[in-house]
Amino acid sequence: MISIPVALGARSYDVLIEDGALDSAADHLDPWLHGPAVVVTDEHVAARQLPRLAASLDIRPVILPAGEGTKSWSGLENLLDQLLTLGLERGDHVIALGGGVIGDLVGFAASILKRGCNFIQIPTSLLAQVDSSVGGKTAINTVAGKNLVGSFHQPSFVLIDPTVLDTLPPRELRAGYAEVVKYGLIDDFAFFEWCEANAAALLAGDSAARAEAIGRSIAAKAAIVAADERETLDRRALLNLGHTFGHALEAETGFSDRLLHGEAVAAGIALAFAFSAERGLCAGQEATRVAAHLAAAGLPTTLAAAGVSASGAALVAHMAHDKKMSGGRLPFLLARGIGRTYVDKTVDLADVAAFLDRAV
Template identity: 70%
Template sequence: MTVITVALGDRSYPIVIEAGVLDRAADHLAPLARGRTLAIVTDENVRGHAERLQAVLAAADVRSETIVLPPGEQTKSWTQLAALCDRLLDLGIERGDHVIALGGGVIGDLVGFACAILKRGCRFVQIPTSLLAQVDSSVGGKTAINTRAGKNLIGAFHQPSLVLIDPALLDTLPAREVRAGYAEVVKYGLIDDPAFFDWCEAHGAALIAGDPAARDQAIAHAVAAKARIVAADEHETNGTRALLNLGHTFGHALEAEAGFSQALLHGEAVAAGCALAFAFSAEQGIAPAADAARVAAHLRAIGLPDGLAAAGIGASGATLVDHMRHDKKMAAGTLPFLLARGIGRTYLDRTVDLDTVAAFLDRQAR
């Protein structure tokens, strides 16, 4: 067992990483239940994990009810948020109760936001079932839904009380979802840890193939890195946490163009976005061209998109930049970009001209 703490004063919480922890979840959840019924929110794809958890809780005399939602990014919507809140209210959820978010990033984001607003804030627990959620979205308290204007534009910072990460749950994850989650693993090396990027080049293929040692090491490293960054800048006010958005400004535009559909998974968009951020940095003379080529080559080797064509995006640069204009990070008409001076040397640039970005994207599409 590895336990990592997100240090936020009286709102600090533990992240427990242990193979098989789902089958021992009652040890962690029974004290939070306080003798009341726990609501478990999941989706159709991982309903079986929810049934396992219910059985584990029942054996410990902990009552639970399961709410099953449709899978996919489109579940992060006003419609599903309203339905979930109504269902939780029907169950009599109180402000001191804990709701269990059992699923990937979509479930974690939606449940976290519902708990942020339900009765002006109730508690929740993250039990992430995808690699992407285990290494990124389950940690840090960012919750949100999507709108027609863009991704994650309606949301709140709302920290969980506990995160339980069971790497063994990834044994049943489709290969495409594992690769998509890997984009959020390698991101940590690209941000500020070139030695970890070296590790990814050496062990990433084994991780994708399901090697337990590589998988466990990557999860623990990524979670520790994110916990450190969140503790330093919980609400993304001093620029530290913004580094975690590497690849996301480009990536969210690609997702919007793909209609937030299964045609392009979030992690796939982030991978393409990271490659584009490095390519743009290289074209502007900021990063060595060799580093941009190395990043793209690694993503291709893993089976992730390394640009627009590989992501299946044929839109013009102007169209993609229009998507970016709806980014929640826009301030006074300026959109900050995560660029890089090299692998492990990411920085926030608030001077990027969007017309320059559009022209760059047009060249990338050729």
């Protein structure tokens, strides 16, 4: 068992990581539950994991369609109507059992239901376990772009059971790995080296490697969130490595299963390092090393591999809707080397468009 605190004063909470935690959920969640627990999940997770949770907890399930399309205005309205029908009160806790889509949607619904109620995260994908379940960012997607409507709303508790990854489709597991290696690339070269040595074992199901990756990723994110909860400083922005490019790729592919979020982030990371190398910020060998590692993990590292053939201008047009845009400038996460990521607010989008045209 590993317990990692997210220190946010009155909004502090713990992240508990334990094999088999889903089967003993009642013991872990007792402080927050009073009566049957409202559990929101999707059709895929319901089939694989809901019976395990139901064997431990008295639950009232809300089962939503699987996929990024659920994280939408209509999906939010549907969820809110169901929660209100169930009589959820402001002091109750709704449980998000699922990956990043369910966690983001449930967190946002909880933040606005009756002007704010509580929620608990039980992430079931690697991506959610190492990243999206912690930090309080909640949102839905809109026609204009990804995560443009949302709120900061911290969970009361995060319960992580690595054994649920045993039933995760290999493609989703690989996609989640992009968010693991990200932490090494931001500011922890030693962790990137660990990833190079252990990625194959992690993806093959090695429980020790998974526990190590999840624990180190959560500890890194908890420290960043504690220092910059609402991204008012540049510190939390570092967690967006690969996301500016990646979100544009997701928008171009319609936020669909054509390109999973983690796959888009992987391609975005490779593009960010290639762009950094082209600008003379880091050595070309380092950009090549990063791309080679991501490719070895089965992740896309080019526009073509991501299934994107759009022009640089079209991709930059998606970036123009980014919520971080300020004064006509978009901050980019670039790198001076592996483990040396920084925020650059001087990038001209015309230069990015030209780079993307060359990168095709």
